Amino acid sequence: MLRILHSLPRTHKLLLLPVATMVTVLGTQKLLTTYQDLNQPHTSLESVLVPLPSDGVTAVPSLRQERAPVAEAIDRASRALDATREQIPLSDLAATEIIDLDVISRAEASISSEIDAKPVLDEGAIHMAVVFGTVSSGMLNIDEPSADASVEIADATSYEDYGIELFDDISFLEMELAAEEPYVPEWKTHIVASGETFAAIAQDELGMGYSEVMALLDDMSDPRILTNWRAGNSFDYQLDENGRLLSLRMMKNIRDGVMLERDTDSFAVTAIEREGEPVQRLFAGTVSGSFARSAQATGLSSGSVTELTRVLEKKLDFRRDSRRGDRFNVLVESDMIDGEELDARVLAVHYEGERMDLTIVRNATDSKFYTPEGSGLEPGFARYPFEGSYRLSSSFNPRRKHPVTGRISPHNGTDFAMPIGTPVVAPADGRVERVANHAAAGRYVVIRHDNGYRTRYLHLSRPLVSVGERVTMGERIALSGNTGRSTGPHLHYEVIVNNSPVNAMTVELPDSTGLTGDTLIAFQSQAEPMLAALESGETGTVNVANYQAGERD
Structure with missing residues (x-):
């Protein structure tokens, strides 16, 4: 490629400058020398090559194109200059769209030895390359009719990977667009590590001060959701553009959680209940x-x-x-x-x-x-375990004193004076738990009822049920008597709730x-x-x- 460049007239070398600059670094020194030669006083520019026609392809400009007056070329170059004032990052240009890169492989390898280090291009040469590259590739639209109306500019395109770094600054247009976009907070997730506390995380990652953290915990009905967590728990949060906490969502379980949302200088706390x-x-x-x-x-x-x-x-x-x-x-x-x-x-x-x-x-x-x-x-529970009306002879009294010794001798039941052989009935449905005989209690029966209560019947003359038998409310279970240590015919009746005796006459009983x-x-x-x-x-x-x-x- 450099051999071709040496053999061409100076004006043609100038036209090849943008293409060669885009393709390879090997000829940079030669191209720079050519550009500087053209700027000498004795150099005359009689004609320039016109841009590619609309049906042309992106490649090295043909040397057989018809020539045009210098004034028209200057006009086109001026418009190209205006069109290229905004620098185009080389990363946006594709070398494969500019020229067949096989040209590089055909260049003499010996030329590479002439270049010891990456050259620094003159700013004028760089901009000249951009101008002519714009014109020759058809990226400049013709808004006004030219002297030669038959000449058209090819459709514009963009390129990537020039292979040479022309500009190292960023696009100011991109910065302006980014500045105009409204800030949209993103939800992020934090997984609690071993030893982490909410107070430390709030100050280090959520932009909260210590006093703000304490005020937040005081406002929460159940602050343990944020203080009693374990490694592996997680919470979601949003930060504002200044890095301060906007909102925080933490679930105690898959159903229940809490949402914190900033409200001026405090946080609104809302319970989360998933249905x-x-x-x-x-x-x-x-x-x-x-x-x-x-x-x-x-x-x-x-x-x-x-x-x-x-x-x-x-x-x-x-x-x-x-x-x-x-x-x-x-x-x-x-x-x-x-x-x-x-x-x-x-x-x-x-x-x-x-x-x-x-x-x-x-x-x-x-x-x-x-x-x-x-x-x-849970059927109803009758107050009395018998039919009819009988006199209460001794009330429930857990602090009763023995009449002889004077010691506490609790009376854990209620005694009803009644003739021997009076039918005793179950006050509620249940199952017979025990039927036995005792020296002091005489013959007795114990029933466990369906609601969990138990009843005991002492001093019986005869049981009418057996252990394990199912009984229903109102069913006869025994006959009253005067067995055991008793001072006369009567029924001793006890109600036991949670393994503790209660007053059968005042305890709250379930209704039907x-x-x-x-x-x-x-x-x-x-x-x-x-x-x-x-x-x-x-x-x-x-x-x-x-x-x-x-x-x-």
């Missing part, structure tokens, strides 16, 4: 061994098994009533959030066994369980939990599709809304 989509699933199993293990084998969570056991034991004594082969279906509802099931709750249960056949449904109004007929699992009237009608309407889902036996995810009257729509 999940309810999903119902039906589980079915058979008792084999313990009921709890059999229930867990169906896939029920430990929490659901605990709730199921607690509900059923109000009617079912698992140790005595459950038998191998008993079957059960359980309908459970959970909240689905981000693919995770949370807060599982039992909706309905059907237990079919040798000694117990029970179906119960949760009532959405009070969250208690009832049979399909509206009977509750059965549903009636409109409440019962509403419950049965709500229970209908759940009962149908239970009866279907279709285990897995179900849509309760699709079940009506025992059949699927």
Whole structure:
């Protein structure tokens, strides 16, 4: 390429200057010398090469192009000068679009030895190259008709990778555009490392002062969410353009969290409560061994098994009533959030066994369980364990003193004077826990009731039930008497709550939990599709809304 350059007239060398500058560094010294020669007083510029026509291609300008007057060339060069005042980074130009780079490989290798170091180009030479490169590549549009209207400028384009660093500054236009863009805060995530505290992170990364951190913690109803965290916890935050905290979001769990948002010089604290989509699933199993293990084998969570056991034991004594082969279906509802099931709750249960056949449904109004007929699992509790009216002969008195010794001798029950053989009845549903004889208590009976209370009956003449037997409210369980250490015929009656004796005459007793009237009608309407889902036996995810009257729509 340099040989060609040496053989051309000076004006043609000038026209090749921009192309050679864009392509290779090897000929920089020669090109610079050529440019300086052209600026000598004795140098005459009689003609210049016109730009490429519209159908031309980007390459070395042809030497056979027709020539044009100097005035027109100067006019074009002036417009090119105006068009190139804004410097174009060389990284935006592609050498492959300027010239076939195979030209470089054909240059004599010996020329490279003439260049010891990267030359520094004269600023005039640099700008001249840009001007002529603009014209020859067709990047200058002609807005005004020229003297030669037949000459057209090719469509403009852009280039990358000149191969030589012409400018080292950045575009002022880009800086102006960036300055005009509004600041948009981005959400970032911080994962708590071992030993990190919120106070330290707030000051080091969130642009908060110590007093601001303390004021924030004082404003929070539960500051432990920010102070009692563990390694691996994370929170999301936004900073303003000055690096100060704008907002912070931290979740205690997948459902609950807190949002902090800057409000002038303080932070507004808002609780986050995510609501999940309810999903119902039906589980079915058979008792084999313990009921709890059999229930867990169906896939029920430990929490659901605990709730199921607690509900059923109000009617079912698992140790005595459950038998191998008993079957059960359980309908459970959970909240689905981000693919995770949370807060599982039992909706309905059907237990079919040798000694117990029970179906119960949760009532959405009070969250208690009832049979399909509206009977509750916690029946009412009668105040007196007998029919009729009998005189209270000795009241409940845990501080009673013995009449002879003077020592504290508690009376943990209530005595009713009554003839021997008076029927004693169960005050509530339950199961007989003990039937025995004692030197002081005489013959006695202990019953554990469905609500967790226990009752004891002392000085009986004859028990009418046996251990393990199920009794219902109002059923006869014994006959009163005068056995044991007693001063006369009477019934000693005790009520025990949480393993402590209480006054049977004043203790708060549960009322009947059965549903009636409109409440019962509403419950049965709500229970209908759940009962149908239970009866279907279709285990897995179900849509309760699709079940009506025992059949699927």
